[in-house]
Amino acid sequence: MTETAPVRTALTVEATGLVKRYGRTAAVDGIDLAVGPGVLGLLGPNGAGKTTLLRMLSTVLAPDSGSLRLLGRDPGVPQERVEVRRRLGYLPQNPRLYPSFTPLELVDYVAVLKEHTDVAWRRRECTRVLESVGMGDRMHHRIRTLSGGMQQRVALAAALLGSPELLLLDEPATGLDPEQRLELRSLLATSAQRGTVVLSTHNTGEVAALCHRVAVMREGRVWFLGTPAELIATAEGRVWESEDPDPTALRTWMTAAGTYRHIGAPPAGADLVAATLDDGYLLVSAGHQ
Numbered sequence: 001m002t003e004t005a006p007v008r009t010a011l012t013v014e015a016t017g018l019v020k021r022y023g024r025t026a027a028v029d030g031i032d033l034a035v036g037p038g039v040l041g042l043l044g045p046n047g048a049g050k051t052t053l054l055r056m057l058s059t060v061l062a063p064d065s066g067s068l069r070l071l072g073r074d075p076g077v078p079q080e081r082v083e084v085r086r087r088l089g090y091l092p093q094n095p096r097l098y099p100s101f102t103p104l105e106l107v108d109y110v111a112v113l114k115e116h117t118d119v120a121w122r123r124r125e126c127t128r129v130l131e132s133v134g135m136g137d138r139m140h141h142r143i144r145t146l147s148g149g150m151q152q153r154v155a156l157a158a159a160l161l162g163s164p165e166l167l168l169l170d171e172p173a174t175g176l177d178p179e180q181r182l183e184l185r186s187l188l189a190t191s192a193q194r195g196t197v198v199l200s201t202h203n204t205g206e207v208a209a210l211c212h213r214v215a216v217m218r219e220g221r222v223w224f225l226g227t228p229a230e231l232i233a234t235a236e237g238r239v240w241e242s243e244d245p246d247p248t249a250l251r252t253w254m255t256a257a258g259t260y261r262h263i264g265a266p267p268a269g270a271d272l273v274a275a276t277l278d279d280g281y282l283l284v285s286a287g288h289q
């Protein structure tokens with residue numbers, strides 16, 4: 001097989017006017033996105049279109065319209081798509097693993113699908129990625145005997161195969177205990193030194209700890225794209241606390257201390273408090289950036 005030289009570009013993802021519909025639902029409704037090296041977090045409420053966007057970026061799903069370039073290539077062209085697939089890793093939401101396979105067999109199978117033909121390399125690489133997610137001691141156990149968090153780590157190992165330049169992760173921390181979440185953070189920080197990581201999450205703490213940039217999605221669109229600090233800044237001066245609920249607030253909730261925290265347009269004399277990433281996210285996802 002003759003292979004063309006990989007195209008190196010500062011932008012790993014270049015999307016313009018990306019659209020994907022399911023019947024009358026526009027799951028992704030005209031997204032423009034330019035992503036370079038580092039970790040990009042996708043935040044958004046249920047049904048915002050995060051999974052659909054990640055599935056398009058992973059070449060699993062073709063867009064209905066718009067243009068998409070991944071790693072400088074056009075995934076719509078079969079030959080270029082093969083190269084892109086070799087250079088990206090994808091962890092789907094709720095990955096379904098073959099229960100009778102062992103982790104080693106499963107990860108090796110993914111390596112074969114990526115057309116890695118060197119058996120010795122595959123053995124080394126599969127062992128390396130399984131060890132990197134803390135599954136080295138269980139790589140010969142049947143997947144059906146593993147806990148949910150362990151299965152998630154096996155799926156993550158498969159995504160890390162070949163140290164991909166573009167790593168796409170759909171809620172990667174699902175099922176992981178706090179210690180494993182910390183391990184995941186350092187794994188992803190390492191991956192981001194080599195290329196681009198795009199992950200969807202509902203956890204703003206994860207975004208604050210890990211992401212260089214954050215996109216807030218709602219109804220199939222990106223409503224905010226910037227650094228976590230910039231997302232916090234959208235809420236500065238718009239968060240206040242009081243002893244009682246405030247019906248003028250956009251959102252109000254009770255804190256652990258029993259006081260009320262509000263976001264929106266503060267009334268005169270309001271007791272303004274420092275904004276957090278949660279506040280910024282809540283404002284933007286409510287359509288009030």
Ligand SMILES: Nc1ncnc2c1ncn2[C@@H]1O[C@H](COP(=O)(O)OP(=O)(O)OP(=O)(O)O)[C@@H](O)[C@H]1O
Binds near residue numbers: 022026027052053093
């Ligand atoms: N295969 C499908 N068939 C029909 N509708 C779909 C399909 N996949 C997604 N949708 C719809 O597209 C929209 C976006 O869904 P998507 O799964 O991309 O959102 P999400 O942001 O990942 O949500 P969550 O946070 O719940 O995972 C939703 O309205 C969803 O119901």
